[in-house]
Each structure stands twice: as structure tokens, then as C-alpha cells.
Amino acid sequence: MINKDSTLTIEPEYYHPVYDTPLRPDAFEMDDKTKMELIAKHFSRIMEVLGMDLNDDSLKDTPKRVAKMYVKEIFSGLNPANKPKPTLFKNPFQYNQMLVERNIAVFSNCEHHFVPIVGKAHVAYISNGMVIGLSKLNRIVQYCSQRPQIQERLTIQIANMLKEALGTDDVAVVIDAHHHCVSSRGIRDAGSTTLTAEYCGQFLNAETKKEFLNHIAL
Numbered sequence: 001m002i003n004k005d006s007t008l009t010i011e012p013e014y015y016h017p018v019y020d021t022p023l024r025p026d027a028f029e030m031d032d033k034t035k036m037e038l039i040a041k042h043f044s045r046i047m048e049v050l051g052m053d054l055n056d057d058s059l060k061d062t063p064k065r066v067a068k069m070y071v072k073e074i075f076s077g078l079n080p081a082n083k084p085k086p087t088l089f090k091n092p093f094q095y096n097q098m099l100v101e102r103n104i105a106v107f108s109n110c111e112h113h114f115v116p117i118v119g120k121a122h123v124a125y126i127s128n129g130m131v132i133g134l135s136k137l138n139r140i141v142q143y144c145s146q147r148p149q150i151q152e153r154l155t156i157q158i159a160n161m162l163k164e165a166l167g168t169d170d171v172a173v174v175i176d177a178h179h180h181c182v183s184s185r186g187i188r189d190a191g192s193t194t195l196t197a198e199y200c201g202q203f204l205n206a207e208t209k210k211e212f213l214n215h216i217a218l
């Protein structure tokens with residue numbers, strides 16, 4: 001809960017549906033401006049504890065920059081107010097094969113270390129009679145990525161949002177990503193990538209799945 005002095009009291013465990021990002025029920029009671037002020041204040045403390053001199057010209061605005069980046073950019077997908085509103089169009093050509101959008105850029109952050117996850121998403125759907133503006137597929141990937149994430153949940157969240165937007169279960173999502181928490185620290189393996197997939201509806205059918213995987217050449 002948010003206290004009168006804008007500090008936070010962490011409540012006991014809440015129930016979160018398994019595919020949802022674990023958020024407190026009061027996650028959006030505080031406005032963005034207050035969030036940025038608080039994050040900047042706390043980030044200053046982190047920098048001070050690390051021994052950095054916040055009077056230095058190069059460092060003095062870093063807390064504010066980080067706060068703005070968190071709230072308005074890299075974690076803006078936490079807030080449902082920023083959810084893309086995809087428009088669907090009639091499918092005048094009766095195109096009824098799968099549509100595949102490959103190599104959609106994924107920029108996310110690992111929720112265990114708060115360092116980047118960078119990769120590509122490949123998504124596909126089979127139209128139920130309506131089609132979606134292509135860039136909306138990118139926007140859905142981007143929105144779900146702009147949260148502290150784990151790749152498995154990100155993959156499922158994208159698939160669920162595609163189903164909702166397209167009004168069909170016939171969707172597939174593959175993500176191939178590089179985790180900075182694996183490369184820049186810990187095991188320090190810069191070469192490995194992590195692959196996750198979610199196949200739904202007709203994509204559970206072996207032939208359809210194979211066609212999709214051929215298209216994305218994995």
C-alpha cells in the first residue's frame with residue numbers, strides 16, 4: 001500500500017494468475033510523476049551507497065534519467081493505460097493461410113537482475129476473417145516486453161494478447177533472446193541464447209507448426 005508520505009508498505013503475498021506479471025493491487029494508484037520522483041530519490045541513495053559523487057556533472061542527473069526511463073520507457077508496459085489498441089480490418093482477399101511476422105525486435109529486462117534481455121520474436125496467426133495492421137504485432141511484442149520479465153512468461157503473455165486482439169486461438173510465438181544476466185555476470189557466457197515457444201490452436205497441429213518453423217527457418 002502507498003502511505004501518506006509516499007513510501008510503500010509491502011503487503012503479504014497476493015494471488016496472481018500464473019501468466020500475469022506479479023503486481024500489487026494498488027500498482028497504479030500513484031501517478032507517473034510521483035513514481036519518477038520516488039525512484040529518482042531511491043536511485044540516488046543506491047548511487048550514494050556505492051560511493052558515487054552525485055555532485056559530479058556527469059552523474060548528477062542520472063537518478064532522474066533512470067526514473068524517467070523506468071516509468072516512461074522500459075517498464076511502461078506494466079501500466080494497462082499504455083496497452084496498444086489494435087484495429088482489425090476485414091479480410092477482403094479471403095487470405096486464409098498463416099501470416100508470419102519475423103524478427104520483431106525484443107528489448108526487455110530480466111526481473112531477477114534488472115539487466116537487458118535482447119532478442120527477436122517471430123509471431124504468426126491464421127485469420128478468423130479479420131486481419132490486423134502489421135505494426136500492431138510489433139506493438140504487442142513491445143508492450144509485453146516493457147516490463148520486468150522472464151522469457152517464458154513474456155512468450156505466453158504475447159500469445160495471450162495476440163489471441164485477445166485477433167479473436168482467434170490460432171497464434172504462435174517464438175522468442176530467441178540473449179540474456180545479459182547470463183553474459184555480463186554470473187556464468188559470463190556471451191554466446192548462448194534462450195529459445196521459448198508458445199503454440200496455440202491450429203499451431204498445435206504438427207503440419208501447421210512445421211510450416212511455421214520452416215518460415216522462420218529454425
Ligand SMILES: [Zn+2]
Nearest residue numbers: 110112113181
Ligand atoms: Zn536474470
